[in-house]
Amino acid sequence: MDARDENPAISEPPADRAGIRFGALGWTGLAVVVVLAALPLFLANFTIFQLTMMLIYAIAILGLNLLTGINGQFSLGHGAFYAIGAYTAAILMENFGLAYGWTLPAAGLICFVSGFLFGLPALRLEGIYLALATFGLAVAMPQFLKLSVLEPWTGGVQGIVITKPDAPFGLPLSQDQWLYYFTLVVALLLYWFAANLVASRSGRALMAIRDNPLAARAMGVNNALYKSLAFGISAAFTGIAGALGAIVVQFVAPDSFTFALSVALFVGLVVGGVGWLPGALVGGAFIVFIPNVAELFNKALAGAVYGVILILLIYLMPTGAGGLVRKVADFVGRRMKPRPDR
Amino acid sequence: MPRGKLQTIPLVGGERLPQQESASLPLLTIRDVSVAFGGIRALDGISFDLHRGQVLGLIGPNGAGKTTLFNCLSRLYTPTSGDILFEGKSILGRAASRMAEIGIGRTFQNLASFSRLSVRDNIRVGAHCRSRTDMLSDGLRLPWMRRAERRIDGIVDELIAYLELRSVADLPMAGLPFGTLKRAEMARALAIHPKLLLLDEPAGGLNHDEIGELGRLIRRIRDERAVTVLLVEHHMNLVMSVSDRVVVLNFGRKISEGDPAGVQANPEVIRAYLGSGRA
Ligand SMILES: Nc1ncnc2c1ncn2[C@@H]1O[C@H](COP(=O)(O)OP(=O)(O)OP(=O)(O)O)[C@@H](O)[C@H]1O
Ligand SMILES: [Mg+2]
Numbered sequence: 001m002d003a004r005d006e007n008p009a010i011s012e013p014p015a016d017r018a019g020i021r022f023g024a025l026g027w028t029g030l031a032v033v034v035v036l037a038a039l040p041l042f043l044a045n046f047t048i049f050q051l052t053m054m055l056i057y058a059i060a061i062l063g064l065n066l067l068t069g070i071n072g073q074f075s076l077g078h079g080a081f082y083a084i085g086a087y088t089a090a091i092l093m094e095n096f097g098l099a100y101g102w103t104l105p106a107a108g109l110i111c112f113v114s115g116f117l118f119g120l121p122a123l124r125l126e127g128i129y130l131a132l133a134t135f136g137l138a139v140a141m142p143q144f145l146k147l148s149v150l151e152p153w154t155g156g157v158q159g160i161v162i163t164k165p166d167a168p169f170g171l172p173l174s175q176d177q178w179l180y181y182f183t184l185v186v187a188l189l190l191y192w193f194a195a196n197l198v199a200s201r202s203g204r205a206l207m208a209i210r211d212n213p214l215a216a217r218a219m220g221v222n223n224a225l226y227k228s229l230a231f232g233i234s235a236a237f238t239g240i241a242g243a244l245g246a247i248v249v250q251f252v253a254p255d256s257f258t259f260a261l262s263v264a265l266f267v268g269l270v271v272g273g274v275g276w277l278p279g280a281l282v283g284g285a286f287i288v289f290i291p292n293v294a295e296l297f298n299k300a301l302a303g304a305v306y307g308v309i310l311i312l313l314i315y316l317m318p319t320g321a322g323g324l325v326r327k328v329a330d331f332v333g334r335r336m337k338p339r340p341d342r
Numbered sequence: 343m344p345r346g347k348l349q350t351i352p353l354v355g356g357e358r359l360p361q362q363e364s365a366s367l368p369l370l371t372i373r374d375v376s377v378a379f380g381g382i383r384a385l386d387g388i389s390f391d392l393h394r395g396q397v398l399g400l401i402g403p404n405g406a407g408k409t410t411l412f413n414c415l416s417r418l419y420t421p422t423s424g425d426i427l428f429e430g431k432s433i434l435g436r437a438a439s440r441m442a443e444i445g446i447g448r449t450f451q452n453l454a455s456f457s458r459l460s461v462r463d464n465i466r467v468g469a470h471c472r473s474r475t476d477m478l479s480d481g482l483r484l485p486w487m488r489r490a491e492r493r494i495d496g497i498v499d500e501l502i503a504y505l506e507l508r509s510v511a512d513l514p515m516a517g518l519p520f521g522t523l524k525r526a527e528m529a530r531a532l533a534i535h536p537k538l539l540l541l542d543e544p545a546g547g548l549n550h551d552e553i554g555e556l557g558r559l560i561r562r563i564r565d566e567r568a569v570t571v572l573l574v575e576h577h578m579n580l581v582m583s584v585s586d587r588v589v590v591l592n593f594g595r596k597i598s599e600g601d602p603a604g605v606q607a608n609p610e611v612i613r614a615y616l617g618s619g620r621a
Pocket of ligand 1: 379382383384402403404405406407408409410411451
């Protein structure tokens, strides 16, 4: 069986062959950003809050995608890094009085280090074994956060309540609107960073390891270093998402970060498209809105409806939204320009 | 035809260096190398030298230990005993990922493509060791990162032209014809800017015309790019026509070494190839 079948990731489309497709994707991207920027002006605060959460999960999924889609390592434990990021923000704000904006780089740094260190021993593990190890991390995290030695900082089972920031410089925005725009800017910056990374020497090294680790080494790629770095960067993205999540929800507690969160991020990754960076937004939307849709449909059977939606989606687009977009783009591309190669 | 002893080899930079094969230090020295896998002795006390500017053909029946020797040279395996010197220094203390930077490049017996990357990106990965960046400057697109990237693009464009890959440069590797993939992997290995290129059965799976092309290419690589080549190949015509010297392995032992004509006439080599190698 072809290795591509098990992990249907999509690397960035080549620039000049796909002139049309890339252009179209570029315009679509711009349109999406414009819509995202305009949305909160027309919506109620609760919906704005939901959209903010969508962006936050998108950031977390973007991080997971760098690890899984780009570098080919699995994680069922990214909720743990999200939790570390969230607690970092909460503790720095409430115990040390740090301004919320500064908690993001702090959370990113701490999660980078945690991810890198976790990635080092995990180097020996492949595929499902790595998934199992990360699963252990996710399961252990809530218990760890409840430890009584850490209670002076973590607040134990009670968790930490965070004050919600106001819009700065007297901007005429509600708190929710402000946090939405703040998150949107962070998300765009991180997306830019991730896209640059994927198109760079480091990104190619990560993808080379994913596609053929042996050949990558023969080309001079230090697999161990890059795989650990991928874990670190991935955890940093997810940690920054966690910090934003803490600020937006104004509360952290151990049971907000159970294994279910890790699974949700993984589901979001697959639904959005493994290896397709923009898919993170689709994944984020799925995490936030599909449970609500399921509930609207039938409150008592919400879980079952959610499951059925998930099954249908995976059957209809087995390579996630990314695969679907690519197929459509390929189709349109062929229609618009006869291919020069036979 | 054996080549003259004293010759000039044009280097990529344009300078020409006189090269005296017998007097100079060998580029590569294999010294009494043995490799055992459990009970199997895949290599048993192998020694030979490879001089700059030469093509050395390494032949032998299936299972003779050729790929095992390649894997020792790219540090995927560590010999049980013996030493391997490259430019006079032992390579056994080096990690596999640090062979490219000293100038040892290789292709693989079966294809080893980065299948979801384009041909161009595959070759770019080959040039990985020719620049230094870090993930932070790559993610932030800092100026030195863009400069390094432009330099790599220059290297890659030259190789795409050299190996006639222009029409497929931006297609993903997966799905390209076999011969094209082999050329792309050759370009990828050349992007390392190797002093020594290890080719493991480059003709495998190619048709007659493609093999003729490959023979000319190997000689051009040696002459125009000053690359020394260690060639493992079953295709005898190819080996005998491009090699300056030939080493023959059988059951992990070196049974013959010399110029192509001499080796072909060696009765032990003939016996090994007729399948009655071990009585
Ligand atoms: N990783 C390994 N573990 C165990 N045995 C191995 C390993 N690699 C090679 N061998 C054994 O070592 C011997 C030499 O194998 P090798 O692949 O080097 O042969 P080869 O000369 O390249 O043959 P071919 O022409 O078929 O490619 C064989 O008996 C093989 O089974
Ligand atoms: Mg072999």
